[in-house]
Amino acid sequence: MTASRLRNASMTIQELFKEYDIRLRPSFGYEPLLLDIEIRLASFDSISEVNMDYTLTLYLNQYWRDERLVFGNKSDEIILTGDIIDKFWLPDTFFPNDKSAYLHDVTEKNKMIRLYGNGDILYGMRFTSTLACMMDLRRYPLDRQNCTIEVESYGYTQADLIMRWKNGRASILDLDKAQFPQFTILDYDTISYGIYLATGVYQRLSLSFILQRNIGYFLFQTYLPSILIVMLSWVSFWINHEATSARVTLGITTVLTMTTISTGVRSSLPRISYVKAIDIYLLMCFVFVFAALLEYAAVNYLYWGKKAKRRKQKCQREKSREKAPNDHELVHIDANRDSPIVGLYSNTSVNRRKLLVTSSDDNRQTNHIIDTQSPRIRPLVRANPALYPSSYNRNQQPRRTRRFINYLRTRTINLRHSIPHVQDVNDIDRWSRLCFPILFLLFNASYWPYYIVRPQKFT
Template sequence: MFCRSFCFFSLCLFLPIQRRCSLGHVSNLQSSDTRSLPGFENLTMGYNKYLRPYFGGEPVQIAMTLDIASISSISESDMDYTATIYLQQRWTDPRLVFHGNKSFSLDARLVELLWVPDTYIVESKRSFLHDVTVENRLIRLFSNGTILYALRITTTVACNMDLSKYPMDTQTCRLQLESWGYDENDVVFTWLRGNDSVHGLEKLQLSQYTVEHYYTLVSKSQMETGSYPRLILQFELRRNVLYFILETYVPSTLLVMLSWVSFWITLDSVPARTCIGVTTVLSMTTLMIGSRSSLSKTNCFIKAIDVYLGICFSFIFGALVEYAMAHYSSSQKCAAKAPQEGPANELTKEMKEVNITSVLNSSITSYKQKISFTSIQISSDNVNRSDLTMKTHEKIKCVLRNKMHRIIGYFTIQNPSNVDHYSKLLFPLFFMLVNVFYWAYYLYF
């Protein structure tokens, strides 16, 4: 039955030649015809598509080439990419040798009658063979028995991504081809022309990425059932950061600069400064939520863009806290000055006019009297050691208390208006310094 069906196909393909098939036997061709047409005697007599070429002997050498037609999408959330490829496979089957030096493109349906490799795409999530208007397959037979088998495939392949430097990252993805059932004793995979076996990647125009470079590898996959040949195409994709600069980095930087406007507004303008601080904080929060929503499934990564937005949010929030501290200190200072402004408070005015020298002299005299009094008590016979220890503890507490007051005085805002004056200089300076370290780290390390 097999021979009859193939004879029918042979008759349809080579209509000008009169051939007669009977019970699996092909009539003898004249010597003049064998030079121009392939003889299918070997194919119709004793050919078994279930057995590989050189069955029981040396492995079949299968050379491959790839044409990358397009990479339609690269998903960071799903960590995969979708590509349309043209896969060409070449091998030699000595059972299909015919006389002459020509090659013939056969009907793709004849693939069902021939042995073909069981190549599959490793780490493929979804794949399909195009079938419009017919199945996009090509089979070409050469006189020396070489077969060219080409397919047009669209596949979605997993690609493990490191998004810690997003959006200034470079991702390395792979396309791996491997034999499913034949191990290295039966099949050997090779690239036909090394790196030149892959075409199309250098011409791709991607929305967010640029193909830096690519290279091919030959490897093996060791499994429990054996060692299988594997071909690897590895390519690097560098993300175009210009979109993110215009979409995220510039707006966040402008929001930080907007928060500095409050430093030029007086402390008494509470509604104006509060409005600027709260508005910039809420705007920055919205920007942070929007940047993370596009990568909802990759929130486990602390990305470079998250670090920058966090820095901007910290500066904006710091400007709001700076005004709160300055306004609180100003209100406290005004409250302390209020009792001193009354005309009836003459005691306070007199205290201001006291000579500092007399105060120091009186304090020194009193201190010497205390020392002499303490020495008299110690020299007496009925001295109370517990009282002496308590007085010593009180002195230590007094000294510590004075030091604490002095330390707190260092951090006390004496003039609240100076806070805005220093903030006008310190906030932009620190922000520029942080930006230098940020961009240097993520671009060069």
């Protein structure tokens, strides 16, 4: 643009707007307007798993051509800011996945228009936006997320306006300079597609980010403390089993610490129904800690249970010695024997006792048979189901019940005998010192490769 042609810039702008109608888009009534989009990322501010969104600051540049604003060659340009921008036709671009946004206005509104002589227009603005990002947290915090920036025209369909990326993937500028807390940008892609709505078919542009969560923060804040708490619970295996207060205090402390860590992790996550990777790890750590506490409960029960059993057996032996007969008198009870006469029987414990009395004077032994009760006569004819059907049916059910109870008691005794008995309770601690670390190592050897090596699929 030469000085002679733009001797008075204000007069040139006035000439441009004489027959300019802001209400009509460029090329109205002809082919659709081509709108090119370019994004330059300033910074990633934050990301929230609870709200499923992220915040970033970006520069949005839009390019189009308006034949009504031709005033010279392409090399000629006029940069306009302030209120004059509102006198131009501007595309009604919006972000479909936007939750909230604001335009920076320090010291003035961060927006401008660059007008070229051939009618090309560059419309740029700087703003901060909070965009929705539906995250899949099944692998949290060893996860990757796919978050997008979507751009679309609110009112113009594809018949009036076609949006496209200006230079494809090269339309995203300064991506390598952007820093994202807790995340690393692995890759990105630019997509363009049409979306069908009730009011027509609209062109939508999408910028997709693949974000890898950095594990360093969670290693030092969650995983490492959990591992140390589990290892601390193993210290009880080296403490004497008679030190009840020390082992119980250590077990309860580790259990409560794991509960506190789990509560702190859940407070920073949304209330989702599926299980996350960190939930599995914390749950298994809690199981190991709780199992260490239960191990001492088993040791304590076996130790004091055997001691009480030995004490009981000792008391029974002392009582049997006190009840043993002396040298002067011996009571002998005959074996239970039925009478040969049908219907008669003798109860030796009640009916007949043979007393063997030894006299110390003449060293002679005399036998005396004392009948304490006369034999009873029972019916000669045994119970016949045909003669007494009601009584027979009533007696069948209790007999079955008694048989079933006896069967269960027998199986229980056999099962109890089949269980190996621990001779020394210290053996349980010795085996626990070996089994608990091996099982915990096996769990870690399967947990980390599963979530780190196995690829994650995005829908």
